[in-house]
Amino acid sequence: MVIFSWTFVALLLGSSSWAEEEAFAQSEDTTRELSVGELLERANRERVPDFDEPALIGGDIAVKGDRNADPCTTTGCLWLKYSDGKAYIPYYIANHYTDRERSIIERGLQSFSTVSCIHFRPYQTGDHEWISIESRNGCYSYVGRQGGGQTVSLDRSGCLYHSTVQHELLHALGFNHEQTRSDRDNHIRVHWDNIMDGMDYNFYIIDTLNQGTPYDYNSVMQYERYAFSKNNRPTMEPIPNPNVAFGQATQMSQNDIARLNRLYNCCEC
Template structure:
């Protein structure tokens, strides 16, 4: 795998909290160095918990120009990685200290860390793509009412890539089911496996590198 090492500067992208299902808003008045997108983990985490988080953070530098570094006094924008109620992040930059919740109960997995960091970097769930109806069928009657917003179609940063069942941003077949029946099924082949990614897929990495203009030809043909 090619490794892209150069730091970049990009124009800021902001988006409302993921739960509000908002479209991308461009903010052309700010610029952010990727090297200044920061992480400050809780001091009370165990060594094992910190290792999982650090592994997820450092994984981005192995296949993109994204670099996370520890918080420094005077930094204007950073990520606070905390153990709150659940796994969640705002989508895109919000300015100042920005919370990424990785609860000790159910969130400390490599794929989950990558998933939430991708939200912070501007990416939404795979099943919210505008073209998702060509690839999955949503069973609305099986979804918990308060969670249906997670399946609404919105503007997403696809970066010219195809729908990806193996994306770390793709929910699994029974996500937010209220009756133990599937909330999604792939089409036309309902037997296709999806939503089981243990780490970022090739498409996830390509989208990241294209959005942040990291490298040309990141993957060999």
């Protein structure tokens, strides 16, 4: 009877443990379905930066000085290409990530080499410019090549998804958000009255690197309908059809890939 009792208890504990793991897995699966904009907003909502971290605009774009200046259109920001036509960009991944977390980051890095001439490679002694991927406070990146080691923050608490990795790397390669494009007003109506106080600048139009591609509601760089809303009402609405779905990307779109290839003059043969 004692043996039976202990066996029964063990089964109960095992069943409980399995149920908890299953519930966690279901929660994770639901989270993965969120758009990149929703993931970024959630991860950065309560962000309290350390003294050595940059200010952010647009939710996740790190800036050093003038928040309205885009270095990619004022001084140039592209990573250098080699004689074989490819851009080999060194990266360093901080050692505080687990193996599983590191694999998510590496998958995002590798996804670029399959669709473009951008090849991320591990940092080597002597590299003068590289991307340092670290778990800082929130998800963020500078726009374009900054020189030296530049931080791409992928916080372990909410930034480790394929879409967020691609999103931040596209910032590092020179791209801003889709909703700040110079032709935005032809495709998106901004409801300024619904935007959080002091957050208007996140919707200011800038001279972005569109590379002749059409406005893309499905871009991984497009935020969702309620981004920075103060009253649960839409801050953005597609025009002329307000019912068009947008801001729901979970990975790079074909337009994202096309403009990346055009910006870096990748061979499309």
